[in-house]
Amino acid sequence: MKIAPFSLFLVLLICIQTIQANEDAILEMLNGGKKECTHPPGLCGENFAPISKLSQNFTSSGCAAVGSNMINNEDDVAPTDRYLETCCDVWSACYQVCGSSKLFCDEKLSECMKEACVQRAPLVESEDCLHNVKTKGLRLQLSGCNPWYQTQKESCVCVEEASLAKERAGILFQLYKDFTSLDDTTIDTKVANFMSKITTAKQYGALLTKFVENYPEAITKVEQVSASKERNNIQIKDALGGDEL
Numbered sequence: 001m002k003i004a005p006f007s008l009f010l011v012l013l014i015c016i017q018t019i020q021a022n023e024d025a026i027l028e029m030l031n032g033g034k035k036e037c038t039h040p041p042g043l044c045g046e047n048f049a050p051i052s053k054l055s056q057n058f059t060s061s062g063c064a065a066v067g068s069n070m071i072n073n074e075d076d077v078a079p080t081d082r083y084l085e086t087c088c089d090v091w092s093a094c095y096q097v098c099g100s101s102k103l104f105c106d107e108k109l110s111e112c113m114k115e116a117c118v119q120r121a122p123l124v125e126s127e128d129c130l131h132n133v134k135t136k137g138l139r140l141q142l143s144g145c146n147p148w149y150q151t152q153k154e155s156c157v158c159v160e161e162a163s164l165a166k167e168r169a170g171i172l173f174q175l176y177k178d179f180t181s182l183d184d185t186t187i188d189t190k191v192a193n194f195m196s197k198i199t200t201a202k203q204y205g206a207l208l209t210k211f212v213e214n215y216p217e218a219i220t221k222v223e224q225v226s227a228s229k230e231r232n233n234i235q236i237k238d239a240l241g242g243d244e245l
Contacts, residue, residue: 048160049159052157052208056175057220065088080129086112087113088113090213094205098152101205104202108209175218176190176191
């Protein structure tokens with residue numbers, strides 16, 4: 001079967017664009033190392049620092065979101081994903097914690113998924129589950145820093161560095177207030193104890209991630225619009241003359 005020159009050109013163009021979009025991640029893999037992503041310069045001005053929004057609303061579309069910017073991954077839901085959902089939910093929330101470390105979130109996801117395969121998946125499915133984990137890890141590594149960048153931009157607000165500790169304590173207090181039955185005095189004591197040990201954004205990010213891990217009700221499940229569904233929505237909208245359903 002012969003491939004038309006124009007079709008071949010399109011395939012090559014897509015390949016080039018994919019490589020360019022994920023160049024850092026691919027080079028990182030070839031070098032056998034792990035590169036930490038950092039906040040892009042200019043996220044906050046001088047004497048200001050990024051912090052999570054006070055009314056933080058953690059959401060997750062499940063394991064479909066892991067590496068979802070890779071070609072043909074948006075519709076790819078593995079049967080063993082049902083054993084990994086909790087891990088993927090916490091990973092999504094981790095990305096949404098302003099100041100979180102991408103490397104920390106990704107490594108925590110990998111450890112959680114491997115443990116879930118061993119503890120939750122039946123023996124007959126354990127091998128498929130572990131293979132699924134490896135595939136997700138590869139896609140996640142190839143996805144680069146951009147998904148994390150975009151989530152951080154949406155989740156962060158800028159505050160004066162002088163008030164950073166107070167703002168962090170306020171966010172943690174509100175989370176305990178909203179998702180636990182503890183009284184205010186107990187919450188104040190817990191928050192003061194935690195904040196006395198927090199000195200960096202990564203430490204604070206790890207603390208909030210641990211919170212949502214302990215209180216998964218803080219994460220709201222949402223549906224991820226797949227590539228095929230998005231195409232169908234566009235076709236329906238065109239058929240309706242541009243009107244939404």
